[in-house]
Amino acid sequence: MNIIKSTLLLSALTFFGCQTDDSSKVLLDRSEKQLSTLRIAAREENKNPRTLTKDGHIHWIQSSYDWTEGFWPGTCWMLYEVSKDKKWKDAAAASQKLFREHKDLTTDHDLGFIFNNSYGKAYRITQEEQYKQVLIDAANALSTRFNDTVGCIQSWDVDHGWQSERGWTFPVIIDNLMNLEMLFEVSNITGDSSYRTIAIAHANTTMANHFRPDGSSFHVIDYDPETGKVSHKVTAQGYSDESAWARGQAWALYGYTMCYRYTKDKKYLDFAEKIAAFILNHPNYPEDGVPYWDFDAPSIPNEIRDASAGAIIASALLELSTYTGDKYLTPAQHILDALSSDTYTAKTGENGNFILKHSVGSIPHGNEIDVPLNYADYYYIEALIRLRERGL
Structure with missing residues (x-):
């Protein structure tokens, strides 16, 4: 059927x-x-809300880096755009200011999630230069994680935390596709094609290595950073290495649809449909x-x-x-x-x-x-x- x-x-x-x-x-x-x-x-x-604790209280994001910290201000910007009610604009500006200093961090890949969803919306809606520069700075920091030999942006560092226990050397997760939107956007804003080049390389490498013949995606592909060869195809958040973690499939669908939006390359559209x-x-x-x-x-x-x-x-x-x-x-x-x-x-x-x-x-x-x-x-x-x- x-x-x-x-x-x-x-x-x-x-x-x-x-x-x-x-x-x-x-x-x-x-x-x-x-x-x-x-x-x-x-x-x-x-503070920015993330979820509820086990006892039903709001889990507030602290001042330390959190990959979800851009979603609340992004939601506020969207509600401002719909309602035109200034209270949502004020809430968005105040909540994203809490993590502005994270724009220069080069130790993780989630800068696109964080800054494109917040400061990116802020710049698109207001055209204020202060938001534009934050977005550019975040794109510059994210770009440092790109390895030309691998053709991807490294997701997690592996010198600490639970990732260090896995034996990985250059892990790339399917979620990382979502961070490419910021690179495409900054390339359009600045006219600098280097951001777009990185985004396209990452999308193409991921298409080649992350997917099974049926269109499902592995969660994590670990590469050898010296040779660019695939070392492991595994999971961190799915049921098993060979399973299809639901949110991972969602990121993949969204990611290649978005890649088509910016490039109009039909291979991305066809892949999104797959x-x-x-x-x-x-x-x-x-x-x-x-x-x-x-x-x-x-x-x-x-x-x-x-x-x-x-x-x-x-x-x-x-x-x-x-x-x-x-x-x-x-x-x-x-x-x-x-x-x-x-x-x-x-x-x-x-x-x-x-x-x-x-x-x-x-x-x-x-x-x-x-x-x-x-x-x-x-x-x-x-x-x-x-x-x-x-x-x-």
Whole structure:
């Protein structure tokens, strides 16, 4: 059964009670109301929210580097753009200021997640030079992690932490595709093609080595930095080395759709469609479209879902649909229907005032399991805005 036929069939299955007829405007208004209380708390704490602790309190990001610290200000910028309410602009500016100094860090790859989602939005919306320079500085720091022999940006350093125990020498994770957007954007802003060259090299190397014939992705590819050869194909957050970790597949789908946006190279569009086919036609793809945390988790259907993966996939499919004659619009809406239902969307004032419930950070690490996550809300809001832009 092809993608569209199978998705239309799933859309017709209403017995699980998660469909909603609300428009994107209604859902955005509801989301803004929910996050308004979190915005007030964040300003009072002068910290950025990440998730909930095991005892139900907000886990605030501290001053140390955190890969998720850009999602809350990014969400605030999106809500400002939709609502034109200055309180969201003020909240965004204040919350991203907390980590501005991290722009020059060269010890991790997540600068794109952090700065493109916050300062990148700030510059696009306001055109203020102060935001532009921060974005450029972050792109310069990220570029130092590129190894020309490997053809990739190194994800994690391996001289400390749990990564040092794995025997890796140059690990690259599928998530790293998401950081390329900042390089493409800075290349456009500055006219300097070197950022774009790095992004394209990383995308091409990842396409060659990270994927299986069926379009699924390994989580981690470890390279020999001296030769560029692949040393290991493993996982850090999935069920097994050979499994398809759900959020990893979501990053891959989003990443190659984004690469097509900036390059218009059809090989990226075709590859994004291949990844979409793997996801949407997988026998373990659930009826409501919100994936289990791993497509190969052993106890499906009694495994935990990952709403963050669902939100990323929905947002990616909405963009992909704009390049393919609305081919993926129905499956994207189907996922958003589920995420917007009472099953996944918290009641106003509950869930620490995060929007979505039932996301997963890392099950192998026993970290952030079945909780709200700031990036789940970020991509959910982004998807709703993309739907709104379609007049839906």
